[in-house]
Amino acid sequence: MxxxxxxxxxxxxxxxxxxxxxxxxxxxxxxxxxxxxxxxxxxxxxYEAEAVLWAIGATALVSFALSVFAMQSKWDFTAASGAMWAIGWTLISFGLLCAILRTQYLYIVYASLGTLVFSIYLVMDTQLMLGGKHKYSISPEEYIFAALNLYLDIITLFLLLLQLIGFCR
Structure with a gap:
């Protein structure tokens, strides 16, 4: 699958x-x-049902707050796409290290850093979709690509928050 x-x-x-x-x-x-x-x-x-519900609620709240922030912010996160690409690969490498070492503390650090990184990705992708005065934007014909980006950001954020909530219980 x-x-x-x-x-x-x-x-x-x-x-x-x-x-x-x-x-x-x-x-x-x-x-x-x-x-x-x-x-x-x-x-x-x-995961326990309560942890899943907490993760759903936290994801909805964080996604809404970050989307509003992206729409209102004067900071241009789209200009940081190169840095975010490098940070994303660093996060993947750290995830592989966590899979090898298998300690709960590393998993918590990984989920925390991942939540931060994908929160920034969500702001960046929202600004890409909005266009306007940002350095980069996605064309209106690319609505499926924009939806896929936001979908992947939110789902990954949910999984990382679920991992955090699950480990902290």
Missing amino acids: MGLVFVLIIVLSCCENVRRKVPLNFIFLGLFTIVEGFMLGSVTVF
């Missing part, structure tokens, strides 16, 4: 003719959403 998610992400990200052609773009985004929903269900089953 994880392979299908990656294939759908690559197709929606790299194939402009799929991303911009109605109804094909909606079909692919819908298929991605269904597969991602099954994967989220498979992950959340290992």
Whole structure:
């Protein structure tokens, strides 16, 4: 199932003719959403229901607050895309280290740093979608790509918050 998610992400990200052609773009985004929903269900089953509800609430609150901040802020987060790319790869490397060492404290640090990084990604992607006076923007024809970016940011934020809440219980 994880392979299908990656294939759908690559197709929606790299194939402009799929991303911009109605109804094909909606079909692919819908298929991605269904597969991602099954994967989220498979992950959340290992956590207590209360932890999942707390993570959902925290994700909704953080996503709303960061989206409002992105719309109101005079700071241009889109200019930091290169730095965020490097930070993202550093986070992936740290995640591999956590998988090797397997200590709860490292997992908590990883989830905390990941939450911070993906919060910045959410602000950056929201500003990319809004356009305006920001350094970079996404064209209005790329609404599927923008939706995919926001979707991935929010889902990853949810999983990291769930991991934090789950480990802290």
